[in-house]
Amino acid sequence: MNTCTTHTRNSGVAKVKGSDDSWLKNILTSGTLADKHAALVMRIQTSPVHHFPALDALISSARKKSKRENLMSIDSLLEVFATRLLPPRKLIPLGHRPLTEILEQGFASDKAKSKHLDRVVMMWVFEDVVKRQFSVFVETLARLVQEPEINIKSKALNVAYTLLSSYPEKEQELLTLLVTTMGDSNKKVASRCVYYLQMLLRKHPLMTMIVIKEIQQLLLRPNAKLRAQYYAVTFLTQLELSRRQPEIAVKLVSLYFDFFKAVIKPDDEAHYKLLSAVLTGINRANPFRGNSGNDMFEKNAQDLFRITHIGSFNCSIQALMLLYQVMETSQKISDRFYRALYGSLFDPRLGTSSKHNLYINLLEKAILADPKINRVRAMSKRLLQLCFQTPPNFACALFVVISKVLVARPAVHTMLEPEDDDREHFEDVDDAVGACDDDSYKDNQNEPTISNNQLADKSVHGGIRFPNGSGYEPLKREPQFANAEMSAFWEIQLLRRHFHPSVVTFLEEIINGKVVQYQSDVLQDFSLARFLDRFMFKNPKKHTKRGDSIMQPTITSKRATAPPVNSKQFLSQKESKIEPDEVFFYKYFQMRKAAGLQRQFKKAKDKDMDDVVEDMEVDGDALSTAHFDFARSVITTLEIEIVASATPSLNNPSI
Secondary structure: OHHHHHHHHHHOOOOOOHHHHHHHHHHHHHOOHHHHHHHHHHHHHHOHHHOHHHHHHHHHHHOOOOHHHHHHHHHHHHHHHHHHHOOOOOOOOHHHOOHHHHHHHOOOOOHHHHHHHHHHHHHHHHHHHHHHHHHHHHHHHHHHHOOOOHHHHHHHHHHHHHHHHHOOOOHHHHHHHHHHHHHOOOHHHHHHHHHHHHHHHHHOHHHHHHHHHHHHHHHOOOOOOHHHHHHHHHHHHOOOOOOOOHHHHHHHHHHHHHHHHHOOOOOOHHHHHHHHHHHHHHHHHHHHOOOOOOHHHHHOHHHHHHHHHHOOHHHHHHHHHHHHHHHHHOOOOOHHHHHHHHHHOOOHHHOOOOOHHHHHHHHHHHHHOOOOHHHHHHHHHHHHHHOOOOOHHHHHHHHHHHHHHHHHOHHHHHHHOOOOOOOOOOOOOOHHHOOOOHHHHHHHHOOOOOOHHHHHOOEEEOOEEEOOOOOOOOOOOOHHHOOHHHOOOOHHHHHOOOOOHHHHHHHHHHHOOOOOOOOOOHHHHOOHHHHHHHHOOOOOOOOOOOOOOOOOOOOOOOHHHOOOOOOHHHHOOOHHHOOHHHHHHHHHHHHHHHHHHHHHHHHHHHOOHHHHHHHHOOOOOHHHHHOOOHHHHHHHHHHHHHHHHHOOOOOOOOO
């Protein structure tokens, strides 16, 4: 009440004179549309209590079918409500005012007191009218958001966000308007709603729980669109979490699991993207839950293991990450988890996944935390086998993991030694022995042969036969029973012939018993895209912030900020400081530079002395003017020939 009184008192100070009032009336009758709106706004701003019809006219104009008039009206109404009519609190309706108490006091008995109370009641009535008119304005905004024109939708959303972030009046209706519009068919409008909600929580962080509950109603609504649910979950995954507010993280995890049970179908491809977003949110909120128990995770463990087998590979990785987080906090990692992780190493979708960073981190943590040494051996051997069929950047990342495992587990390092010599060996027969005679052939015929029944006793995995108990069986479902301890890392001998020099360099570090140290992102630096950027001699890109979200991509690749390979800064380095995969660029440009110098030397050598004298001639006698020194010229020519002969030729095959 006091705020409304203050607004009116301040506005009543500047009263409009008679001539000005007549001028405004003239504009309202014969002016343009923009002039009419300006005149209405001016009337309300000068004395809102005495110009209710002007506010009614603006509300009516906003509800018309003319799109141009709608846009102008909501701008005018926003200016009116924001500058004059809305106080920094919720408006109180007239029915909640103590009118009965005032009547009981008998304010008509005292004229001075009666005049004061009349003014109070008048302000209560004025506040009630403003509240009703503002409700109509909010309903008009909700109607305009449903219009097909994008500019009208965007304008209405902008006004709704401005009012919601600045004034508490009708905040529930305005919040519902923003949340519901996240399911709009236009991507720009939906993403704009997400942006407004992020800015709202950044300005009013105490509204986080209120916004989460509102989004929960949208997610669990029976007729909610899949697009709206995806945008809502994406917004929740980008909330700023803190360990000082564990109740928010607990609420988010509970909401994710409720939504997962009620809506998501893991075996439906249409839900893969939504399922991935839900798992991302759970993984992000779980570390902020504080001392909350793992009861909800234990109840849903069966569904998480199911996702690792029937969902997309990215969803499988996130489900495994979540299972590992929960099991690590309880200090018991089950054999079922390691079976699922070992099975993912054979998944053909591994090479095309976009979650390689998360997968490598999970492998490193899980293998180093595994207490069973035979399972660690099987995992490490399978990682080496993956290096044959994965790109060089992924192979280098696997080598980083393997090097840490070998240093942390010395028992696994023994697999670098050759296999035992007591196994059967095969050698080629010398040609000098000649062909076998008939007697030896008959002796061979008398040897026992393998029957079909004996072949049936041998285990078959994917078309590959491994005799029972004969040694290493990589396709075993349980990795600790794959007999990896009966084999060695024979894959290293083949990987030493890898085409990528960085792979070979990393492998030599492993053979020497060292941990591979690389102060950058291996997956980015050795990727094909990064190589092509270097091959095209691109300048390093500047890091630009994308939007106001906290989920900003970080630059972890030193190649992204490195100078081009044809720059002076790169070529001025020593060859020993160049990365192995960039030595080719270094040698190429050094040879190209030498070839250019060689051509310049040849031109200077073939130039006649007369041409040299002619070039040096300015005016008069050239020799006397330029002080030409024949002896110094001969010495310079000899030096050029010596440098040219020492320069390596482009046709030299040893380069």
